[in-house]
Amino acid sequence: MRIVVVGAGSWGTAVACLLRDNGHEVTLAARDAAQADAMNTTGRNPRYVQAADLAGIVAAPIPDAPVVDAELVVVAVPSRVFGDVVSELPGDSPVVSLTKGLDPTTGARLSTLVRNRPVAVLSGPTIADEIVRGLPAAAVVASDDLELAVRVQVAVHSVLFRVYVSDDVVGVELCAAAKNVIALAAGGADGLSLGDNSKAALVARGLAEMRRLAESAGARPDTFAGLAGMGDLIVTSWSPSGRNRRAGELIARGAKPDEAAAEIGMVVEGLTTAPVLRDLAHRLEIEVPITEGVCAVLEGAPLTDLVTTLMSRAPTTE
């Protein structure tokens, strides 16, 4: 299959390698032309997942990538540019979104910004560093177009990367966005050295919050117990490489959000998504105390106040 992967961050690069390993003809399209040149010259991504060997993958700047002729366009760009990038794609090839976030301007799910072509989303517990090291993983592909979902499944699935099909696009996409916000809070618990018990309690309450929000938006409860929900939330909240977790840890230790993002050097989607998710919750009239707390801290409130408030609420029924 001819496939263009748009976005040469760590996850786009890792998925390009998975597709290349499955025998597809892969172009990895970078927003930065110099980065594309470097990938073609050195066979490595100069910025992300340097362990990944790009042999057999052609890199190109986005405008030069063969998008019109592609049978599949995989989009892995930050949420803040997702809308612009997909609206500028020529042709009508189907799109698979790898981006985990919401449109920062409208709060829309990113797949809804893909117009006039079939769209699917791929999500799950997939820390890119592990994938390029050849470690096994599993993910979910969701689409309203089940024929497309199965085509993506067949294209990506391998003995090391299991892909399951789902028809719950709303659930998979909202899980993918919300888990980064909960992971910021989990990182905050790490930064305050609160221990694994309270972090696990926080993450369990966080999943409940994600589920309340997404169910009211039409998602299926099952999705939250699955790979794209609980699976991805756990790995994002516990993996030392999880960038949202790490950002929360740095912020809890005194860094400003932009300082944390700068130290991590990759897009920290949770920082963008938190206020967008809070606004969505307000519109849906759903209580999201952890997301509210994350937003308050990002806006300058002391984290210790938040912990004290959460722990001193009256005891209730679970």
Next chain:
Amino acid sequence: MRIVVVGAGSWGTAVACLLRDNGHEVTLAARDAAQADAMNTTGRNPRYVQAADLAGIVAAPIPDAPVVDAELVVVAVPSRVFGDVVSELPGDSPVVSLTKGLDPTTGARLSTLVRNRPVAVLSGPTIADEIVRGLPAAAVVASDDLELAVRVQVAVHSVLFRVYVSDDVVGVELCAAAKNVIALAAGGADGLSLGDNSKAALVARGLAEMRRLAESAGARPDTFAGLAGMGDLIVTSWSPSGRNRRAGELIARGAKPDEAAAEIGMVVEGLTTAPVLRDLAHRLEIEVPITEGVCAVLEGAPLTDLVTTLMSRAPTTE
């Protein structure tokens, strides 16, 4: 309140301290008389959670503990002796079970072995080492007798240990038993260095397996997303101190199950529970592939065969 905690392992000792901190009159009853003597002499438990200061707690051998006069009897003994211990308790004071397992002979939930007195169960992500270090945590108390559940909640709840009430005894108790089996598998993933992605996928599938089993036994789905389900499963599967996780890791690295248990030096409930849970699943006609895999490995099958089998199944719908 006058309370006797029966069982001076790490969790019984930690809960005795929580109750003492809340102003209760606490006796910590040990199965081993020498251990009780040592606790009274030194103010420390000689075997478990040595960091815990037992000041204000009276230790006693079980037959000498004031069980008849207690307003609450907290039982924290290994599952294999739970039935004998509770059947020998004098009086009719209510019992709170802290034990996470099933009756090894009959597969019964442990609380059903408590006859002729009210019973509640307390569960959640509560690694004892963290509790005695004063780190915050949260748990669930479940009972068919809601008045008892609330009494236990009030007795145990504090600013550092939040307690929620539930009426789903079946769900809380089956979660508590099954999570140790899934944690053995998660430890196996650690022992094989499979990475956090696949471990998170395994644990998410493990929670689905726990839920299928317990729902068919009458539990509520909500419990699995809560503290006693997902919360406890995560901490048991990720905490370096988790003894079931650690046992799985040692077994994956070549130890026999009894060697792993000996090295850990504490009861590893998952080793006892796995075959009992499998038999329960067979009786209920529920598929539990992870539990089956754990049992096969405990019975001597090579772990690598299991991983290969799980990863090479045909791709499906989630």
